[in-house]
Amino acid sequence: MPLFFGNIDEVPTAITSLLSGPGASALSSSLIAADERQQLALFWTQGGEIPWNKLAENTSADYSVRIVSLPTYAFDKKRCWLEQSNTPKALRDDAMAASTTQQAQDSMPANVIYYHGNNEETVVEHGLRLLAGLLGMQPKELSPSKPLSVYGADSIVMVQLAMQLQAEIDPGLALVEIQQCVTIHDLLELLTERSKREGSKGRVLPLEISELFASSTARFLELQRLNTVDHGRPIFWFHGALGSSEIYRELAQHIDRPFFGLQARGWLSNRRPLQGIQAMAAYYVQVIQSVQSHGPYDLGGYSLGGMLAYEVTRQLQELGKP
Known part of the structure; x- marks a missing residue:
């Protein structure tokens, strides 16, 4: 019985394109109907998808096919020990x-x-x-x-x-x-x-936006730029209860000004989390002022983010930064 070998990571892009989509599905179905097992094997080793259930249901073949579930992926070539550098x-x-x-x-x-x-x-x-x-x-x-x-x-x-x-x-x-x-x-x-x-x-960005990422700003990992607009007064929206600002990413794509999301301090990082709305807001005031030192400010947020926006606004007003 012939053996077929393949590595889908090394298949040319053109072949990968041919072996995907509706055309590839029609090809695999026709190979199954014609009982072309060797062609099916070649098709599969080059990255093609085969509907194995149809292979088992094929009644035109002179033999029966039974699909057996394996307890794991039997062909995973991964070593779990160190190799000598000269092997x-x-x-x-x-x-x-x-x-x-x-x-x-x-x-x-x-x-x-x-x-x-x-x-x-x-x-x-x-x-x-x-x-x-x-x-x-x-x-x-x-x-x-x-x-x-x-x-x-x-x-x-x-x-x-x-x-x-x-x-x-x-x-x-x-x-x-x-x-x-x-x-x-x-x-x-x-x-x-x-x-x-x-x-x-x-300089990668225009001066107006590049200045937002000066060395003083880079230390605030909680500040995430959610769109690529290069002009206009920045917008700051605060995270919700789960700590992430990614929920605003789709919204940011429809905004024609730089849109920043503020994530919770300590979320996905080793920084110590802050406790309480006032403490969080005081920290976020520093983050915002590292980007925009003077008002007016455009702040917002969803759920907990709305509470944070309100408290940040109040603290900015106390600082004389309307």
């Missing part, structure tokens, strides 16, 4: 890790270097390491062609990633830009493009 397996892994970032690095400015321990790394390597750390994986285990959702990068992980990227790489990077990335390759391209503009122009 063939380790060398292959190093080559795979290099290929993950090579395409993006080809267009990277040479002067964009970060330091991790005693090692130098580019902005792409740095960003990839941050993402891998949040996912509990090694950078070499991440395939740039795979969707971020495959690795469990949900909205919470993306918010955590945004906070770390803003703190360590680019304070002006908006949460919405990161959440628009579908694959790891998209994320690496985003980091590459922004670092290229940073290196060539010295």
Whole structure:
């Protein structure tokens, strides 16, 4: 019996496109009806989806098919022990890790270097390491062609990633830009493009918005920019009871001014949470004034966020900042 091998991470993009969608479903159904088992195997190893229930229900074949549920995924090639650095397996892994970032690095400015321990790394390597750390994986285990959702990068992980990227790489990077990335390759391209503009122009955003992310602002990880509008007086909305400001992201896309969400201090970070509406509001006054030192201020929020907006407004008025 012939054996078929494949790695969907290495399948060309054109083939992947052909093996997806309605056309691919029709092809798999026709192969099942014609009892073309070898073609089905080839189709599957190249990333095609097969309706296995239809294969079991196929009455035109001269044999019966019974689907057996396995207790786990039997083909997961993942080792859980350390490899010696000079073994063939380790060398292959190093080559795979290099290929993950090579395409993006080809267009990277040479002067964009970060330091991790005693090692130098580019902005792409740095960003990839941050993402891998949040996912509990090694950078070499991440395939740039795979969707971020495959690795469990949900909205919470993306918010955590945004906070770390803003703190360590680019304070002006908006949460919405990161959440628009579908694959790891998209994320690496985003980091590459922004670092290229940073290196060539010295400033990524217009002066009006760049000033919002001065060094005094970068320390407030609770401040998240939820749209990419570059002009106008900023809008600040406060988190609800769950601590996240992501609930305002869709609203922010319809606003023609810079829209900032304030997350709860200590949410998805190691900072100590604040207790009480007054204490939280006093801290958020500092956050807002690091962006906009003088009024008028445009504040808002949903549920608990509305209470915070009211208390922040009251404290700003006490400070003579209407």
